[in-house]
Amino acid sequence: MSESTFNLSGGCHCGAVRYTMHAPPLSVQHCHCETCRKTSGSFYVTGGVVRRDMVEIEGAENLTKYRASITFEHQFCRTCGCYLFAYDDDETNLFYIAIPTLDGGVDPGHPRDMESHIYMGLRAEWEHVSDTIPHFEKNGPGEIITEIQRIEAE
Numbered sequence: 001m002s003e004s005t006f007n008l009s010g011g012c013h014c015g016a017v018r019y020t021m022h023a024p025p026l027s028v029q030h031c032h033c034e035t036c037r038k039t040s041g042s043f044y045v046t047g048g049v050v051r052r053d054m055v056e057i058e059g060a061e062n063l064t065k066y067r068a069s070i071t072f073e074h075q076f077c078r079t080c081g082c083y084l085f086a087y088d089d090d091e092t093n094l095f096y097i098a099i100p101t102l103d104g105g106v107d108p109g110h111p112r113d114m115e116s117h118i119y120m121g122l123r124a125e126w127e128h129v130s131d132t133i134p135h136f137e138k139n140g141p142g143e144i145i146t147e148i149q150r151i152e153a154e
């Protein structure tokens, strides 16, 4: 399987938490909702949906956790505060990586038709997005809670 040779490394700014991905994300979402804005301090969070068994994490003991909702947990480096991972309790095979934390800003290699801006209806009123990636007012088809991704992850 070609996935076995795929290796991309990333981590937080201080280096306490490192990860290696052995497959590209199934999809990438740029989420503009208020939770993402307030947990990141940015207009949006870029999350890649990845299979858990395709990612190795080093330094996980240095992660601190924040529950943004009952089932949704964000994980940050407790030293430098970098937002690295998030997951939903209901998803056992998938989680999100804040994919811009890949070293050198490398392209994660996701399918280009599986990248979108989501929750654009909740974006900051002075944010202007002018790229050509699909925009959705609420959730998009590539989001974590889709049957397509559940099936692909099994």
Ligand SMILES: [Zn+2]
Pocket: 012, 013, 014, 015, 016, 017, 077, 078, 079, 080, 081, 082
């Ligand atoms: Zn750190």
Ligand SMILES: [Zn+2]
Pocket: 031, 032, 033, 034, 035, 036, 037, 045, 119
């Ligand atoms: Zn969001």
